[in-house]
Amino acid sequence: MKSLVCVSKTPDTTSKISFTNDQSALDTGNIQFIMNPYDEWYALVRALELQEAQGGSVTLINVGPAANDAIIRKGLAIGAEKAIRIEADPQSALFVAKQIAGHAKAENYDIIFLGKETIDYNGSEVGGMIAELLDLPFISYASHLEMNGNTATIHRDIEGGTEVVEVETPFVVSAAKGLAEQRIPNMRGIMMAKSKPLQVIQQAEAGDLAVAVHFEAPPPKKAVTLVDPENMEELVRLLHEEAKVI
């Protein structure tokens, strides 16, 4: 299988999120960035497993600035053989999808993998857009994927159950938990990653149809109010007058 794995950079889940003074953008000052876990743990690892079982290749792609190279290098350390970074400061999912589709159009990948969502903006948009731009099938939320020749059998997580889909390559698939198990890069992989190619290419012309203009943090959690079990009247009063839920 010739696979392309789209990897994204997201804040570490333990980062404290704040916004710039005019609330128009994320304040990246004190944020530790990581590779989006759905891309790293599931999409990349399943692509590598298919390569190990059947041959082929695994290429990483990222749309972003040079600071993203550290994350790309981690993907190479885990096992991808080469990487492409499209130099850009992406502002929307459509922009990212157009850049990736622009590259993939000429490469004839069998499978384009990506995580089901990034854990920052949780848009789940890029995969569907890439598929549409390339006129390929898109299978989202895959928790299991087996190949038989050019036919993939994919389990999709749906509300309360599983949907089983068959699809011929080429296709785009977004990875959910269960598709593979996280691999930790080992020291040899980290050293080998240094000599693997990381090609930087210029962005293609692509406008944003929608842009984020304002962010608001959720209101801080209020302190817990303890009510004596004997004092049900007070509990009812609080729920009615303060919480306004009854």
Added chain:
Amino acid sequence: MATPHNAEINRKAKEDRFQGHDYYNIDELLNEDHLLARDAVRTWVKQEVSPIIEDYANRAECPTHLFKGLAEIGAFGPSLPAEYGGGGMDEIAYGVIMQELERGDSGIRSMASVQGSLVMYPIYRFGSEEQKRKYLPKLGAGEFIGCFGLTEPDHGSNPAGMVTNVKDDGDAYILNGAKMWITNSPVADIAVVWARDEEGKIRGLIVEKDFKGFSAPEIHGKWSLRASITGELVFEDVRVPKANVLPEVASMRGPLSCLSKARYGIAWGAIGAAMDCYDSALRYSLERTQFGKPIGQFQLTQKKLAEMITEITKAQLLAWRLGTLANQGKATPGQISMAKRNNVNMALEIAREARQIHGGMGITNEYPIMRHMMNLETVLTYEGTHDIHLLITGHDVTGLDAFK
């Protein structure tokens, strides 16, 4: 009675919520390899070590299954060349790997220190090409476990007084004597053993576990490094083929150069244990409330925390500078002694202060503090005691030898 808030703290204590601490932006002095290596080992420790370590330490059992995992992650001899089973990394990468392992547990770090610095390193540095090809890839892959025999029951700080000896017997040496406090020895496949020959020279020998007359009984009853296995090495007329003698060294320089490697790793490792204690204490101080506010708001708690992060930062700078010198091949044994002594003592004192911040909870295995504290008592003594390292510095600055 615990309030719901403090009960929540207890429930969360079991999760490994460790985050690194870098008050002086020392990460900016590290390169991409160092950061990737550190994060990889940190992730591995959170997955493989943290969930089991309290249980193994409590039962005084070595999680021997972790040897394979340590090999897979590349923790054995990471700074040795890849062709001999190492990782081909630099000394700072080795340091951050040791830091993260000891953040999990000093015993786990000891498993890796011994295999890499005390077994693989002497075979790589002083061994024949044949010995390197025979042993190093298997040691790097965790197929062979190694141990290192220098200390004797009657010769600890004075290893040159060793009585373990070899006598020439044609194509072999006959080895007699005993070694003590040997990490990994009861489970080891090979031991690198230092012994005096008939000319009085110190020779290194590779002793395989099935050589006749060789045994490695376990030492029981340790209150420290309980998740690491320790034993003796006993040699009764053991015939060691001459092909198993390390050809390139015949003096105390052999074992002492290994100790320099291992001590260097400990100087980094201790920072890991200290950071784990500080990290736990800082979080606890913000979550635990008394007198209506978090205990971190009281001046005496802040004094402890502020001093801890100050000492950790100083130790980090010492280790980073030592690593830079080591990469240039310029780190002296005296400089390594200073860092080992300072950083281990720093970690032990932080463990004690952190224990106080955790109050009564600090004495339980809900938190890692007492385990680190007990482990660090060993680390303060092994690989050159706290006092001996002071005398090495004293010797270095005065030129006068206070050992004898």
